[in-house]
Amino acid sequence: MIDTLKGFVKRHVPRAHVDRALLTFPQLYPAVRYESQLTSAQLAILRSVLAERRPGNVIECGVYRAGTTVLLAQELKRMGLSKRIYALDSFAGFEREIEDEIERGLVPNAGRSAFTTNSVDYVQRKIRALGVDDVIQVVPGFFEQTLPGIADTFCLALIDCDLEKSTEYCLEYLWARVVDGGAVVVDDYQNPFYPGAAIAADRFFAGRRCRNRFARDNFLVVQK
Numbered sequence: 001m002i003d004t005l006k007g008f009v010k011r012h013v014p015r016a017h018v019d020r021a022l023l024t025f026p027q028l029y030p031a032v033r034y035e036s037q038l039t040s041a042q043l044a045i046l047r048s049v050l051a052e053r054r055p056g057n058v059i060e061c062g063v064y065r066a067g068t069t070v071l072l073a074q075e076l077k078r079m080g081l082s083k084r085i086y087a088l089d090s091f092a093g094f095e096r097e098i099e100d101e102i103e104r105g106l107v108p109n110a111g112r113s114a115f116t117t118n119s120v121d122y123v124q125r126k127i128r129a130l131g132v133d134d135v136i137q138v139v140p141g142f143f144e145q146t147l148p149g150i151a152d153t154f155c156l157a158l159i160d161c162d163l164e165k166s167t168e169y170c171l172e173y174l175w176a177r178v179v180d181g182g183a184v185v186v187d188d189y190q191n192p193f194y195p196g197a198a199i200a201a202d203r204f205f206a207g208r209r210c211r212n213r214f215a216r217d218n219f220l221v222v223q224k
């Protein structure tokens with residue numbers, strides 16, 4: 001029922017109208033799953049990483065409309081964990097990188113319109129409306145520009161870039177900053193439409209030592 005309603009709204013209601021309605025009535029967000037594609041199985045994986053209660057904060061590279069970010073913030077509050085989530089996104093798409101991957105056959109032509117319906121203003125207003133702005137720090141800009149300015153360590157690094165070069169850059173920068181026993185989670189690892197994430201992850205982790213590594217529910221989970 002929810003999926004049918006979401007599909008109808010997506011086809012017939014302008015995005016700006018939906019945004020205004022959700023921001024005015026934030027109690028509607030659970031009905032649209034906080035605009036996240038995160039499955040219950042995936043959320044369970046992320047929750048298990050947080051349940052280890054290791055030191056360090058959380059970072060998410062590629063937040064789109066911050067649906068998953070909000071769910072993680074709510075989990076942190078529910079678990080009584082005083083951690084910050086750095087929410088990184090260009091909020092402007094990845095046009096040049098997508099064109100490169102389309103030419104290489106890694107992204108379908110439909111990818112040209114992907115990642116373009118978000119905005120930093122909307123995300124900031126959303127997290128305030130949902131009462132998690134004390135947990136989430138939105139960091140707009142391309143990863144090459146923003147990651148070097150974050151001097152922190154992480155118990156969880158969620159990389160949801162979809163594209164090869166962005167995924168590899170985030171892995172190269174963040175792996176050394178993940179605490180001992182913490183985890184890197186690469187989304188879309190088993191997504192045949194965006195294989196760049198798996199290509200980058202397999203290349204990066206080849207030969208690297210880790211405590212545990214498994215692929216499940218479209219995630220690659222690597223415990224340092």
